[in-house]
Structure formats: C-alpha cells, structure tokens
Amino acid sequence: MQGLAHQLIAGIATGGIYASVALALVMIYQSTHHLNFAQGEMATFSTYIALTLIQAGLPYWVAFAATLVISFGIGVFTERILLRPMHNASVLANVGVFIGLLLVFRNAMGWMFEYTIKSFPSPFESDTPLLGGLVSGHELGSTAVTLVVLGLVFVFFRYTKLGLAMRAAAFNASSSKLVGIRVGWMLALGWGLAATIGAIAGMMIAPVVFLEPNMMLGILLYAFAGALLGGIDNPGGAVIGGFAVGVIENLGGAYLVGTELKLTLALVIIICVLLVKPSGLFGRVVQSRV
Amino acid sequence: MSALLELRGVHAAYGQTRVLHGVDLTVEQGGVTALLGANGAGKTTTLRAVCGMVRTEGEVHLAGERIEGKATEDIARRGVAHVPDGRGTFMELTVEENFRLGAYIRRDREVESDFELMFGYFPRLRQRWKQQAGTLSGGEQQMLAIARALLLRPRLLLLDEPSFGLAPLIVQDIFTILRRVREAQGVGILIVEQNANLALDVADRAYLLETGRIVVSGPAHEIREDEQIRRSYLGY
Numbered sequence: 434m435q436g437l438a439h440q441l442i443a444g445i446a447t448g449g450i451y452a453s454v455a456l457a458l459v460m461i462y463q464s465t466h467h468l469n470f471a472q473g474e475m476a477t478f479s480t481y482i483a484l485t486l487i488q489a490g491l492p493y494w495v496a497f498a499a500t501l502v503i504s505f506g507i508g509v510f511t512e513r514i515l516l517r518p519m520h521n522a523s524v525l526a527n528v529g530v531f532i533g534l535l536l537v538f539r540n541a542m543g544w545m546f547e548y549t550i551k552s553f554p555s556p557f558e559s560d561t562p563l564l565g566g567l568v569s570g571h572e573l574g575s576t577a578v579t580l581v582v583l584g585l586v587f588v589f590f591r592y593t594k595l596g597l598a599m600r601a602a603a604f605n606a607s608s609s610k611l612v613g614i615r616v617g618w619m620l621a622l623g624w625g626l627a628a629t630i631g632a633i634a635g636m637m638i639a640p641v642v643f644l645e646p647n648m649m650l651g652i653l654l655y656a657f658a659g660a661l662l663g664g665i666d667n668p669g670g671a672v673i674g675g676f677a678v679g680v681i682e683n684l685g686g687a688y689l690v691g692t693e694l695k696l697t698l699a700l701v702i703i704i705c706v707l708l709v710k711p712s713g714l715f716g717r718v719v720q721s722r723v
Numbered sequence: 724m725s726a727l728l729e730l731r732g733v734h735a736a737y738g739q740t741r742v743l744h745g746v747d748l749t750v751e752q753g754g755v756t757a758l759l760g761a762n763g764a765g766k767t768t769t770l771r772a773v774c775g776m777v778r779t780e781g782e783v784h785l786a787g788e789r790i791e792g793k794a795t796e797d798i799a800r801r802g803v804a805h806v807p808d809g810r811g812t813f814m815e816l817t818v819e820e821n822f823r824l825g826a827y828i829r830r831d832r833e834v835e836s837d838f839e840l841m842f843g844y845f846p847r848l849r850q851r852w853k854q855q856a857g858t859l860s861g862g863e864q865q866m867l868a869i870a871r872a873l874l875l876r877p878r879l880l881l882l883d884e885p886s887f888g889l890a891p892l893i894v895q896d897i898f899t900i901l902r903r904v905r906e907a908q909g910v911g912i913l914i915v916e917q918n919a920n921l922a923l924d925v926a927d928r929a930y931l932l933e934t935g936r937i938v939v940s941g942p943a944h945e946i947r948e949d950e951q952i953r954r955s956y957l958g959y
Contacts (some may be wrong), residue, residue: 559729601813601824607809610795611804612875613828714863 439567440683446572447641447655448679449579449621454649454656455675457627459668462627464603464623465516466655466668467524468533472631473649474538475511475548475657479632480502480639480648481546494555497636501629508628512621514676520617542646575637582633584671586626590668599623658699661706663713668716678702725787727911728773728879733781733791735765737773742768744935745781749928750879752786752907755901757926757943759956762928764932766915767808770881772803773913774798786878800828804877808884810868814857818848821856821867825874828897832846834874844900860891869897873904880904882914886921894918898925923947931956 454472461469469475479500486496515534519527557574590596602609602619609616635649642648655678663674678699686695706713728750732856735743735842743766750756771777775795783791790798805811805880813821822841842849843868853857856867865885872880886894902925905912916922923929929946931939939952946952 464800552798594827597820597823598827601820604815605811605813607776607795607807608813609824611807612824612871613796613799614824615796615918668930720917 436565436687437684440687441680442568442681443572445676446576446679447570447638447683448659448676449576449583449677450634450638450652450675451656451659452672452675453579453630453637453670454652455660455663456583456668457630457634457667458653458660459671460623460630461628462660463666464599464606464669465527465621467527467531469510469534469627470528470535471538471652472627473648473656474535474542474652475504475507475628476631477636477646477649478538478542479507479628480553480635480644481542483553483632483636484639484644485546487554491540493554497556500632500636503627504632505625506660508604508625509621511628512624515615516620516624531669541645546646549648551644552709555634569638578637586630587669593621622702648657654696654699655679658702658706661703661713664716665713667713667715670713673715674713706711724725724732725752726784727754727755727783727786728913729782730769730773731782731784733770733772733779734781735777735779737768737777739816742777742935743772746932746935746937747771748913748922748930748937748940750913751912751928753905753911754928755905755912755914757775757919757923757929758913758915758932760932761916761956763934765935766932767883768935769932770883770913770915771804773879773881774803798890799875802875802878803881804879805881806868806872806883806885808887810864811870812856812864812868815855818854818859818867819853819857820873821873825871826876829956831913835854837876841873841939844873844903845870846867862889862896864898865889865893865897869900869904871911873908876959880910880912882912882917884917886916886918894921901925920947 456478457472458468461467482503483496483500486499487493498597511534512566519530555571558571590600598614599619599622600613602616606616638652639648656675659675659678660671662671662677663672681702684696685698686692690698726749730746730748732948733743733746734741743867746769748756758769768777768895772779773783775793775798779791781791782789785801785803792799813824823840826837847863848866848870851863856864860865885897885898898921901912904910914922921942923946926943930937930940931952939946939956
C-alpha cells in the first residue's frame with residue numbers, strides 16, 4: 434500500500450512536468466497546427482543556461498528568474514527569425530524547420546556545454562522525506578511550482594486582454610486581424626510563453642534525471658502522449674493528460690512492464706488514442722449552426 | 724466635405740486570377756454606399772481590397788490617407804470595421820469575449836457603456852452573454868458580427884451580405900438597426916448585397932459591379948427607379 438501511494442505521488446510529480454511540456458506543445462499547435470519537435474531541446478537548452486548562471490554564483494531563484502526571461506526571448510526570437518517566413522509554407526517545410534531546430538539546439542548544447550551528464554541542483558531539500566517517506570522535498574516542491582505555473586497560465590489566458598487576443602489569434606487569424614490584433618506577434622508571444630514553460634519543466638526535472646543534451650527526449654514523448662490523451666487542441670485537456678500519463682507511467686513501470694519498457698507505455702497511449710478517440714478525452718468539439 | 728473612402732482604379736487578383744479591373748468608388752462621411760452585382764462580380768473582393776486582405780493595385784484613400792498595401796490589422800486600427808462573408812465572429816469564444824475583442828484596440832473608458840449601446844440595438848445578445856458564439860442562431864450571429872464591428876468605433880463599416888441566409892423578418896430587423904446606427908454614430912457604410920432592393924433602400928449611393936468593373940453608378944434612388952438597370956442587372 435505504501436509502495437502504491439509512493440508510486441502514485443511520484444507519478445503526479447513527473448506528470449506535472451509532462452503536463453507543462455504538453456501545454457507548451459499545445460499552445461503552439463493551437464495557433465499553427467504544427468508540433469514543435471524542438472520543444473524539449475529548447476527546454477534543455479534553457480536548463481543549461483540556468484546551470485551556467487548558478488555556477489557563476491547567482492542564487493538559485495535569481496538564476497531561475499533570469500532563465501525564464503532569457504528563454505522567453507529565445508522563444509520569441511526563434512519564431513520571428515525562423516518560423517515567420519514559414520507561415521504560408523507547406524506542412525513538410527515546417528516539419529523540416531522543426532527538425533532542423535531540434536538538431537541545432539541539441540548540437541549547440543553539446544558544443545557549448547559538452548555531452549557529459551551533469552547534476553543540477555534542486556532548490557528544495559531533497560534529502561528530507563516528508564509524509565513519512567512518501568514524498569521527497571523535491572517532488573513536493575516541483576509539483577507546487579508546476580501547479581503555480583499552470584494556474585498563472587490559466588489566469589493569463591482566461592482573464593487578461595492579451596490572453597484573450599492570443600486565444601482569438603489561435604482560433605481565427607483572419608477575424609483577429611479585422612479587430613486589429615497583431616496576429617504575427619501573438620504567435621511570437623506564444624512561442625515565448627511555450628519556451629518559458631518548457632524552461633521551468635526542464636529546471637524541475639533536471640535534478641531527478643540529470644542534465645545532458647538528450648534529457649528531454651523521453652519527456653517530450655510522454656508529454657506528446659499526454660497532449661494527445663487530453664486533446665491536442667485543448668490546453669486544459671493536455672494538462673490533465675500530462676498528469677495522467679505521469680501516473681500511468683509510474684504505476685505501469687512499477688507493476689506492469691518494468692522500468693526498461695516504461696517509454697513503450699507512451700507509445701501505446703499514443704497509438705490507443707489515435708485508434709480509439711483521435712480528438713482525445715477533452716478534444717474541442719466546435720458546435721456551429723448556420 | 725471630403726470623401727471618407729475613395730477607391731481609384733483599384734485592381735485586385737488572387738494569384739494569377741484577376742478579379743477587379745480598375746474599380747472607382749466613393750463612400751461619403753456618414754454616408755451609405757451600396758455595392759451591387761451578381762455572384763462572382765468582385766463585390767467581396769472589393770471589400771477585401773479596402774482592408775488589405777488581397778493583393779491590390781491602384782489607390783485606396785481613407786479620409787485622405789493612402790491605405791493600400793497596409794496590413795489588415797493596421798487598417799482596422801485606422802477605424803475600418805469589416806463584417807466579412809462568414810461573419811468573422813469567434814465561434815469558439817463567448818459572446819462576451821467577442822464583444823471584448825471587438826473593442827480590442829480601444830483604450831478609452833467608454834467600452835462598457837458601448838456594450839450597453841449594443842444591447843440596445845440587439846437585446847438578444849444580452850441573454851446570450853456567456854454562451855459560445857458558435858451556438859447562436861444565424862440571425863444572432865449576424866447581430867453579434869455587426870456589434871463586434873461597431874465596438875471598434877469605426878469610421879467606416881464594411882458589410883458583406885448581411886442578409887445572407889437569414890429569415891426575412893430578421894433581415895428587416897438588421898436593416899432597421901443599420902439605419903439607426905448610421906444616424907446615431909455617423910459611421911460611413913459600404914454594403915455589399917445580393918438583395919438589391921434592400922440595399923438601395925438604405926443607401927444613398929450605389930454602384931453596380933460586373934466582372935470586376937463598375938458599370939453603373941449614381942444616387943441610390945435613381946438606380947432604384949431606373950427600369951432599364953433594374954431589368955438588365957438587378958433582375959427584378
């Protein structure tokens with residue numbers, strides 16, 4: 434029983450990471466109908482920036498905040514420079530750009546920070562077990578950070594004028610232009626936000642899985658499974674899907690298939706969703722009357 | 724009084740397909756201009772040319788300023804509100820959110836009171852306030868589209884077939900409201916309509932478009948009373 438509860442809580446903790454990355458994927462997917470394959474690599478890159486800042490002597494939370502700002506800038510910059518010329522290009526051309534972006538980020542990391550595995554500090558005391566050993570300080574802290582981030586993103590999109598404009602631009606670009614929304618900049622902002630959310634996920638998972646250029650590879654796959662499970666066009670659904678995949682992965686890994694085959698579970702989820710309910714559990718169904 | 728909108732020799736094309744071949748057209752300050760013509764004549768394209776949604780040559784003047792070649796969002800920010808065919812509402816969002824987006828570019832403090840003004844025109848929208856726009860009836864959606872456009876506080880309102888697909892009674896309602904809007908807000912209107920009778924009733928100038936060229940233009944009442952034009956172009 435103790436073991437099950439522990440697996441469940443650990444699943445929720447990693448699920449929060451998947452949920453964040455899934456949200457980043459969905460934010461870009463909603464407005465462009467493209468999946469950013471480089472989302473994970475961008476997050477890892479941000480984590481390296483954080484590590485560099487921490488090693489330079491900055492306090493953790495200062496480095497954390499600075500990393501968010503830099504990541505936001507990288508996201509906006511990437512969209513403006515690389516994706517903007519591709520707005521009217523074919524799907525395959527876009528896929529090419531995303532794969533190129535993935536390779537550029539990955540190899541830039543290897544070149545700048547080396548391929549060796551590095552440890553990354555946790556701001557939360559990870560040695561002190563809480564709740565009678567059920568949950569580590571880092572699990573609790575990172576879950577709290579994730580929940581705060583998801584809450585802030587929700588409030589931003591639901592209650593601010595800019596958030597509303599970004600949603601409008603994602604749903605209907607041509608109508609958005611007619612009310613004066615600068616749709617191109619909304620896309621760039623979306624990229625900035627996605628990169629920021631990814632950066633937080635990277636910094637929260639790095640103490641657990643250790644930092645190396647491929648750190649987010651598996652996580653992106655789980656996140657994608659989560660996004661599909663919840664509904665690739667529904668941010669809220671993607672978040673729930675991310676948490677669900679975290680729990681499924683942990684329980685499945687512990688009791689069903691073992692750690693070595695855990696990643697297969699993500700693929701199984703992806704295939705099952707695509708076969709049974711392609712729109713996902715909470716996929717948006719637009720009602721319309723004429 | 725200078726014209727609010729003036730098109731001079733406007734050409735427009737979708738890729739290789741040329742649709743407009745030198746259109747001249749005027750909307751006066753606070754005036755209503757009707758643009759009539761058969762399907763495929765280029766009416767919708769003319770509206771698109773005004774708000775930068777299609778590649779355009781020639782001159783488009785808005786209150787003396789050249790706006791051709793500018794981005795759609797910059798033209799909207801200059802006070803041009805367009806209700807396109809298909810209405811341009813945000814189906815996935817609520818009526819309230821559509822209202823807020825209509826007033827997106829405004830920084831003044833009268834937005835909320837303008838909401839009330841719109842409820843005055845379209846009382847049904849108040850009952851639908853929290854409802855997803857896609858669930859509204861066709862008539863309600865057209866009302867929402869017009870309200871959304873008016874909330875921009877436009878100088879120029881472009882309407883693309885506001886009567887399309889609606890029951891006659893609702894069409895009556897909408898045109899009554901358009902008359903009120905014109906009197907109350909002093910906004911210039913360029914209206915494209917299949918239903919020529921309806922459009923000529925509300926308009927003071929009219930143009931007849933045929934395969935991308937203006938073939939008849941003049942005061943609306945003259946065109947309405949001209950047997951010849953009616954028979955050969957308007958078909959009633």
